[in-house]
Amino acid sequence: MKIIKHSFDGVIVGAGGAGLRAAIEAAPHMKLAVITKLYPTRSHTGAAQGGMSAALANVEEDNWNWHAFDTVKGSDYLADQPAVDILCKEAIDSVIELEHWGLPFSRLENGKIAQRRFGGHTIKEGAAPAFRACYAADRTGHMILQTLYQKCVSMGVTFFDEFQVLDIKIDDGICKGVVAYEIATGDIHIFEARAVTFATGGFGKIYKVSSNAHTLTGDGPGMLYQKGIPLEDMEFYQFHPTGIYRLGILLSEAARGEGGILRNKDGERFMERYAPTIKDLAPRDMVSRAIATEINNGNGAGPKNDYVYLDLTHLGAETIKQKLPDITDFVRTYVKIEPINEPIPVQPTAHYAMGGIPTDIYARVLSDASGSILPGVYSAGESACVSVHGANRLGTNSLLDIVVFGKRAGQSMVDYVSSTKPSSLSENAAEELVNKIERLLEKEHNPEYSVPKIREELQDSMEENAKIFRSDETLNNQTKILKNLRERYQNVTISDKGSVFNSELLEAIELEYLLDMSDTTVASALARKESRGAHSRIDHVERDDKNWLKHSFAFKNGDEVKLKYKDVELGKYEPMERKY
Amino acid sequence: MDITLNILRYNPDSDKRGHWEEYKLEAEPDERILDLLHKVKWFDDGSLSFRRSCAHGVCGSDAMVINGENMLACQVLVKEVSNPIKIEPIRGLPVIKDLVVDMEPFFDSYKKVLPYLINDDEPGERERLQSPEDREKFEDTTKCILCAACTTSCPVFWTADSYIGPAAIVNAHRFIYDSRDTADKQRLEILKDVNGAFRCRTAFNCTSACPRGIQVTKAIEDVKRKTLTIN
Amino acid sequence: MLNQKIVSSGSVYKGRTGMWLYIFHRVTGVALFGYLLLHIISTALILLGPEVYEGAEAIYKNFYFRLGEVGLMAAVLAHAINGLRIITVDLWSRGSEYQKRLNFVSLLIFISVFIPTTYKMISSYFELCIEKSSPGTTVIDCMTRPLPDWKSK
Amino acid sequence: MSTNQRTDWARRQPPTGGSNFELYAWFFMRVSGLFLVLLATGHMFIMHVFNDTLNLDYEFVAARWDTPYWRTFDWLLLALSLLHGTNGLRIVLHDNISNQNLRKISLSVLYFVSVMFFILGTYVLIAFVSEV
Numbered sequence A: 001m002k003i004i005k006h007s008f009d010g011v012i013v014g015a016g017g018a019g020l021r022a023a024i025e026a027a028p029h030m031k032l033a034v035i036t037k038l039y040p041t042r043s044h045t046g047a048a049q050g051g052m053s054a055a056l057a058n059v060e061e062d063n064w065n066w067h068a069f070d071t072v073k074g075s076d077y078l079a080d081q082p083a084v085d086i087l088c089k090e091a092i093d094s095v096i097e098l099e100h101w102g103l104p105f106s107r108l109e110n111g112k113i114a115q116r117r118f119g120g121h122t123i124k125e126g127a128a129p130a131f132r133a134c135y136a137a138d139r140t141g142h143m144i145l146q147t148l149y150q151k152c153v154s155m156g157v158t159f160f161d162e163f164q165v166l167d168i169k170i171d172d173g174i175c176k177g178v179v180a181y182e183i184a185t186g187d188i189h190i191f192e193a194r195a196v197t198f199a200t201g202g203f204g205k206i207y208k209v210s211s212n213a214h215t216l217t218g219d220g221p222g223m224l225y226q227k228g229i230p231l232e233d234m235e236f237y238q239f240h241p242t243g244i245y246r247l248g249i250l251l252s253e254a255a256r257g258e259g260g261i262l263r264n265k266d267g268e269r270f271m272e273r274y275a276p277t278i279k280d281l282a283p284r285d286m287v288s289r290a291i292a293t294e295i296n297n298g299n300g301a302g303p304k305n306d307y308v309y310l311d312l313t314h315l316g317a318e319t320i321k322q323k324l325p326d327i328t329d330f331v332r333t334y335v336k337i338e339p340i341n342e343p344i345p346v347q348p349t350a351h352y353a354m355g356g357i358p359t360d361i362y363a364r365v366l367s368d369a370s371g372s373i374l375p376g377v378y379s380a381g382e383s384a385c386v387s388v389h390g391a392n393r394l395g396t397n398s399l400l401d402i403v404v405f406g407k408r409a410g411q412s413m414v415d416y417v418s419s420t421k422p423s424s425l426s427e428n429a430a431e432e433l434v435n436k437i438e439r440l441l442e443k444e445h446n447p448e449y450s451v452p453k454i455r456e457e458l459q460d461s462m463e464e465n466a467k468i469f470r471s472d473e474t475l476n477n478q479t480k481i482l483k484n485l486r487e488r489y490q491n492v493t494i495s496d497k498g499s500v501f502n503s504e505l506l507e508a509i510e511l512e513y514l515l516d517m518s519d520t521t522v523a524s525a526l527a528r529k530e531s532r533g534a535h536s537r538i539d540h541v542e543r544d545d546k547n548w549l550k551h552s553f554a555f556k557n558g559d560e561v562k563l564k565y566k567d568v569e570l571g572k573y574e575p576m577e578r579k580y
Numbered sequence B: 001m002d003i004t005l006n007i008l009r010y011n012p013d014s015d016k017r018g019h020w021e022e023y024k025l026e027a028e029p030d031e032r033i034l035d036l037l038h039k040v041k042w043f044d045d046g047s048l049s050f051r052r053s054c055a056h057g058v059c060g061s062d063a064m065v066i067n068g069e070n071m072l073a074c075q076v077l078v079k080e081v082s083n084p085i086k087i088e089p090i091r092g093l094p095v096i097k098d099l100v101v102d103m104e105p106f107f108d109s110y111k112k113v114l115p116y117l118i119n120d121d122e123p124g125e126r127e128r129l130q131s132p133e134d135r136e137k138f139e140d141t142t143k144c145i146l147c148a149a150c151t152t153s154c155p156v157f158w159t160a161d162s163y164i165g166p167a168a169i170v171n172a173h174r175f176i177y178d179s180r181d182t183a184d185k186q187r188l189e190i191l192k193d194v195n196g197a198f199r200c201r202t203a204f205n206c207t208s209a210c211p212r213g214i215q216v217t218k219a220i221e222d223v224k225r226k227t228l229t230i231n
Numbered sequence C: 001m002l003n004q005k006i007v008s009s010g011s012v013y014k015g016r017t018g019m020w021l022y023i024f025h026r027v028t029g030v031a032l033f034g035y036l037l038l039h040i041i042s043t044a045l046i047l048l049g050p051e052v053y054e055g056a057e058a059i060y061k062n063f064y065f066r067l068g069e070v071g072l073m074a075a076v077l078a079h080a081i082n083g084l085r086i087i088t089v090d091l092w093s094r095g096s097e098y099q100k101r102l103n104f105v106s107l108l109i110f111i112s113v114f115i116p117t118t119y120k121m122i123s124s125y126f127e128l129c130i131e132k133s134s135p136g137t138t139v140i141d142c143m144t145r146p147l148p149d150w151k152s153k
Numbered sequence D: 001m002s003t004n005q006r007t008d009w010a011r012r013q014p015p016t017g018g019s020n021f022e023l024y025a026w027f028f029m030r031v032s033g034l035f036l037v038l039l040a041t042g043h044m045f046i047m048h049v050f051n052d053t054l055n056l057d058y059e060f061v062a063a064r065w066d067t068p069y070w071r072t073f074d075w076l077l078l079a080l081s082l083l084h085g086t087n088g089l090r091i092v093l094h095d096n097i098s099n100q101n102l103r104k105i106s107l108s109v110l111y112f113v114s115v116m117f118f119i120l121g122t123y124v125l126i127a128f129v130s131e132v
């Protein structure tokens, strides 16, 4: 194991949409490195399908204030409204900027960017569904990721591909750099850097059925959590209504935006009962709950009554081919049915983390619930919680989030770097990590304590106890299970002792992050005695603005989670009942 | 269903040569090949290395030779291939370990074709306009996920690794046929090189290998003809 | 590609028709080039006068060589027809869309040209052989023995 | 393995030294191919199908080369197939020999052989005078 040292002004961890956007902003102004455990184009941003919203008003009248209203309402009023205003206002320029960089949006007849409808987006504060989501067929995320990467290539941004960051160095509350593991060789690289942005994406792999990639294990939040930085709003995890049955592969909301309909086993369009005005285009938390309720009431289809149908058969072959080519291909590949003729079996799938590393509107990481800033550390994208999504994210707002706040993270890095002096890290900065790795490599392998075993139990139990519907009972249960898993994790062993592409080693380290994510999710969920957005308690079904209009901050306290709270920043929109 | 997996293993730390390793396992017919690899890795031999991420054919991590053909392991179901299943790393790129190959030469080729929009005109406040017809012209080649299945299926690339490869040409096509781009001449200039588009001998392996269904050979032919008409 | 050789499995890539046609075109092309060189030499001998030239040509006058000539014909025809197919794919903007059909059509054209030419070449050999040889010569004799030299008779 | 740190490919200036050689070579293969269909298959049919090579002798060739028409035909065939074949082999060698020196040597041999054969063939076609 060699130890190699690099010196940079700034480092960006993660090359998904958020990381790349930050890089484009920061690269011209500093010595910058982007470190990513996957080749940039493999990031999960590329899986995003439906679109990114901006009130361009290309199809019909629109206004960013309406977009903000929808976002706040969709968030169940937990979002911080000043941040939402920024998101929705800067959305417009962000989309145009991406277009200028080459993003091949689908087009209207007049040559402008095409826009489609999406769940929870309305005009005139709820009057009717809005055409707001800019898209490129059903591979919008793919195009965003490609375009941002292309832009970075054209700028000559420095990448460290397939380097996994495993430690951040904070001295006296000031960021000094990160330590990374080169996957192809097993070498350790120390990166001196004053400014570090975490854009490591989500952590959907805490659940069994998930639309997330195998690599989405919450590395960024996990790393910071272990250093004592809190994680915000972890109880709010979004379940997307339409994952392919059992596989969890996502079928974008665009399917419903284009007119797809959800049906139960009797063929009934059940969303009419749950959201009479916008029906199938209600926000995700509501639709997921509706599906779960249908299934619980015995209205699910199939031998186990555990799924419902997404019906696209009335859309016609041409629309499907033009607007939903990829997702219908997924159905053909993995379920072997023809979506033009047959409805598709779907079930809610773990999808998006509203919570994460707490940041302010400049993407600066907060070190406590009172708003103190951790100098030099930034976060953007799914790993961060600004919070613009509150208790429930609206579809298309995340692709927006990654570019708007990715850019801000980059700008903040520039500001910080230009006003500070280079920091230095000593050779022994890698010590902690080297010890961790050597422990894993030296310990004799015992299959009882293998990574997959612990991880599988974790995912199964989280699926069982902390998914759409939660209660004191399930969450207490899960707390015990997690405690047990954590104990077993202390003894985790691996069989691969090699230095080249040792992915088993990395999976072992990632498992700890998954445990951190689960601990904080369950602890925050257990404490929050109300139902709001994606967090629904069957023992506290009402929203409780009096006591709970606040963000939870989960701190690491030994092996326990300590919770603190921070008030929501309100604005124009007073909390009101959320009906569609 | 009983499955036999034969995997071509190679560990640079301990092996002088690649060797076949056999694994027997239980699988459902509609499981992905990637799931089988995971089963082997997680419950049999943890040292097996392969790349993967999205598990549904959109990230391009897991191109490999499955029963003699390039595929994404996450995109093929057990029932679609004959048993025993033979798995090898993709060809023409140096193997790092097991099914993991060095992708750097591949990405270097990609970067050679100026894979980004070039247009120095002031774009203005709003989007550049593009008609749906113009947009359609390069739709096919925007789908590329840089998985390298095409390039490593190309018989010319196996023998001549200096060939820039179909994937790079596909990505050049994406911009050459974009009405907003102004640098088609520059890209065609690059692709005129000995190792450029004219190296392609229309073997069509790339087209059959592409997991995104891109008409790769057609894109290459478009580029060749365009070069011909521009000069 | 040192590393490749270490890891190489020796197994064959299951390419489709296009890949085999590419290999086939290359093999026939190289073979034809080789033959072309030989052919130039043997033809050049003509400058040395009738004896030398015909002496050299006489080597060719047996049944095995006729089979070789059929093979040569096959190579030229196949390379030519496949070459035309490649030209179509290259120069016609929709050629690659019709790749499978073009393969099939090429095969059909090849068969429909190759069979009659082969028939003509083989039957003509036996006709000449039986006509020029002493009475009683059988088809088998024609196949096993060199032809008589009827010119210098 | 070296680190993947790279900045060297950042550039926007047009690549230099764009020669059209490969383009023309590629196009030439197609055009010469078309001519060769007439010339090479034509030649094959004349020699092997309409005539029989068993009848091929000095006189036959002499009679054929009596007309400048056939000498031109054969010379075109010689020139085009040599050029077409040489360029084809050039590509084959490029594909299969990655060692730069070895490639240079084998290409030189190829070009030398082709030129010699072209000279030889041309000389035969010009110098031949029937002795009969």
Ligand SMILES: Cc1cc2nc3c(=O)[nH]c(=O)nc-3n(C[C@H](O)[C@H](O)[C@H](O)COP(=O)(O)OP(=O)(O)OC[C@H]3O[C@@H](n4cnc5c(N)ncnc54)[C@H](O)[C@@H]3O)c2cc1C
Pocket: A013, A014, A015, A016, A017, A018, A019, A035, A036, A037, A038, A039, A040, A043, A044, A045, A046, A047, A048, A049, A050, A051, A052, A140, A141, A163, A164, A165, A166, A199, A200, A201, A202, A211, A212, A213, A216, A219, A220, A250, A252, A351, A352, A380, A381, A382, A383, A395, A396, A397, A398, A399, A400, A402
């Ligand atoms: C199937 C699917 C469809 C979606 N559709 C939509 C949609 O239509 N509209 C919408 O708005 N949103 C959508 N989303 C959500 C949205 O795509 C994601 O939230 C967003 O792309 C996240 O981007 P990111 O940049 O934060 O992270 P990612 O794109 O996930 O990138 C994470 C990066 O971090 C790197 N990384 C992680 N850990 C480490 C480490 N330890 N060291 C180094 N690098 C590391 C990875 O290599 C990767 O480059 C969808 C999500 C999914 C899963």
Ligand code: HEM
Pocket: B200, B201, B202, C022, C025, C026, C028, C029, C030, C032, C033, C036, C076, C079, C080, C081, C083, C084, C086, C087, D029, D030, D032, D033, D034, D036, D037, D040, D041, D081, D082, D084, D085, D086, D087, D088, D089, D091, D092
């Ligand atoms: C009869 C008509 C002929 C036609 C239509 C024809 C056509 C072609 C074409 C189109 C190619 C290019 C293949 C590609 O780029 O994929 C080619 C290659 C080639 N031809 Fe011909 N050709 C003919 C005759 C000949 C002859 C007579 C020779 C021998 C001297 C020959 C030798 C070659 C060689 C060596 C190649 C290179 C093969 C490769 O690169 O794989 N061809 N031919």
Ligand code: SF4
Pocket: B060, B143, B144, B145, B146, B147, B148, B149, B150, B151, B166, B167, B170, B209, B210, B211, B212, B213, B214, B216
């Ligand atoms: S063209 Fe197809 S096969 Fe080639 S890299 Fe792109 S997606 Fe993969």
Ligand code: F3S
Pocket: B153, B154, B155, B156, B157, B165, B166, B199, B200, B201, B202, B203, B204, B205, B206, B207, B216, B217, B220
């Ligand atoms: S396989 Fe290779 S030869 Fe051309 S058609 Fe595809 S690049």
Ligand code: FES
Pocket: B051, B052, B053, B054, B055, B056, B057, B058, B059, B060, B061, B062, B072, B073, B074, B075
């Ligand atoms: S794992 Fe992403 S393409 Fe297969």
